[in-house]
Amino acid sequence: MTWEDLASTALVGTDRRPYEGELLESAAVEVVRRRAGQRLGETTGQEQANDEELPAVTARAAERLARILGGEYDRLLPEWLAAASTSGRRVPPYVLPELLDRGRRDQSIRSHLGLVAGQRGRWLAALNPAWAYLLEEPTGETWELGSSADRRAYLSHLRRQEPKQARELLETGWEREEPDDRAAFVEVLADGLSMDDEPFLEQALDDRRREVRQQAANLLTRLPESRLAQRMAVRARSCLTFTKGTITVEAPKACDAAMERDGIRAKPPRGIGERAWWLQQVVARAPLGLWGRPARLLQMKIPDWDAEVKAAWVRAAVLQRDPEWARAMFAWDPIADLLEALGPDEQQRLAADFVKEHDLDSQLIMVLGGVSSHWREGLATAVLRKIIKVATTQPWNLGELIKLAGERIDPSLAELAEGYSPVPPIQQVAALLRFRADMLKELS
Structure with a gap:
């Protein structure tokens, strides 16, 4: 039967045509025949991969990687990739398709994969849209010539070495940066954060991109002397009143534009009331030094909004990286995020x-x-x-x-x-x- 006959039989139904039992078998044979008769595509115009610049890992390391990819302790893959990237080596070419597929499904390995895939990996990524994410990962290029990921990596390294120089480099071309890049660049300033960064971050609160404003507000919250922290302190004092072992709470009744500029999100998540949501955010962004010692506060009675206030103190300890508060709040509510402050x-x-x-x-x-x-x-x-x-x-x-x-x-x-x-x-x-x-x- 021809391909047209097979298609017709499948569409009409085998109960109205003979050949019922052999339809699928004949279709499979016809598919193989048609594919086998095709000419190979022309490849003369395809650019070749650039020469590799990094040495490959040793044969033993490559063999172990293949075992991990084959399912033996497969959760160790991120650690293997991180160690390989630190050593300045690349993976062998034969594992690249499997690794690139893994990276498509698992974003957590992409940053290391960008460093160990080598020139062959980036060449493959340019040929397959499913692997194109690799082209956005760092490769070790410089600030001027690198991709977005390369420039983030460069800025991160510079920030660890010379915090002031990194911020000034960022300020120089800030208006020309893409919105997505601006949010990532602001996050880099968390390393070595100081009041020297405050003017730049205060200005970033007016950025068009919400993610940029949120990152800037988070960092300013960690600076108790910042203008944002002082504005939050005023708001928080109007919410919490202390009298003889009791904390009286009056949650905000509205979220105005000034509050939103300072990082308060107006719309609450599902299941949380507006006033409770605004209260938690205001208290979380107010300087923790405003309240005194956490051990004493946790013993005080809060007749209304008790859970909201304490949840806000947990969030404040995480945001502000305060070890004393993180220690105290971990004893009250042992969540993993609090450990980051220690x-x-x-x-x-x-x-x-x-x-x-x-x-x-x-x-x-x-x-x-x-x-x-x-x-x-x-x-x-x-x-x-x-x-x-x-x-x-x-x-x-x-x-x-x-x-x-x-x-x-x-x-x-x-x-x-x-x-x-x-x-x-x-x-x-x-x-x-x-x-x-x-x-x-x-x-x-």
């Missing part, structure tokens, strides 16, 4: 105490997920002890904790974990730590 040592101490006192549930996993990687012995042993305890009562509930322990504990502690207990869950953690130790050694 140094790695204190993060791990608080998390270790939480592991010892708390049952294994989603909250414990979220807290551990907020702790910086390379957990040291104190937190590592607390988690290993928890694994042993849960293994005797709820072994089916251990999967995520085992993976998290293996992915976050410092891999140099693999021997400690291996000798900690012979029970299978602990040995699973030790095996993952050994895998990571070998992986990082191959990429060093």
Whole structure:
């Protein structure tokens, strides 16, 4: 049967034509025949990839990457890519299609992928629209010649070295920057933030792009002497009144243009009333020094709006990166975001105490997920002890904790974990730590 006969039979229905049992088989044969008879397309006009500038990773490292891509400890892919980019090496060409497909689905690996894909990766990205995202990721180019991602990376590096010079570079061409780039560039100023940045950020509150205004307001909130912080202090004082161990709350009755300029969003999320939403934002953006010591405040009675005020203090501790408040609010509501205000040592101490006192549930996993990687012995042993305890009562509930322990504990502690207990869950953690130790050694 010809292709036209097959199409006609499929459209009319096999009950009205003969050949019912062989329709699909014949269609498959016809597809292969038609494809086999096609001439190859002309490729003479296709530009070739530029010569590679970076050396490839070693054969051992490439083999391990292939194992990860094949499903062996596949959650280690971001760590492998980060280590490879730090070492200044690129991936072998044969893994590029799989990696580029992964990056299409997982945005978290794209920044490192841009650095390790090499010239061949960018050449492939230019040929396939599904991989075009790679062309927006940093490659190591300079401020003048780089893409948006390259310029963000350059500005970030300069900001860490010379904060003033980075801000002045940004100010010089601010009006010529694209709106999306302006929001990302403002975020870079969080590193090394000081009152020297305040005039520029205050001006950014009038930017046309909402994301730029929001980023600028977030950074100004971290500067208690900024004009925005002082305006918020005035608003917050009108909302909270302190008398004899009680806090009386009067939530804002309106959100005016001046409040919106300072980062207060007028429309609340679903399920939150307008006044509650405005109250939380005003209190969260007011300087925490306005209220005194958090331990005393948490003991005071708040007859109305209690949950809203305390949620605002949690948000304020996160926004303003205040260690004392983060510590106090973590004791009241242990959420992972609060740990970002603390140094790695204190993060791990608080998390270790939480592991010892708390049952294994989603909250414990979220807290551990907020702790910086390379957990040291104190937190590592607390988690290993928890694994042993849960293994005797709820072994089916251990999967995520085992993976998290293996992915976050410092891999140099693999021997400690291996000798900690012979029970299978602990040995699973030790095996993952050994895998990571070998992986990082191959990429060093």
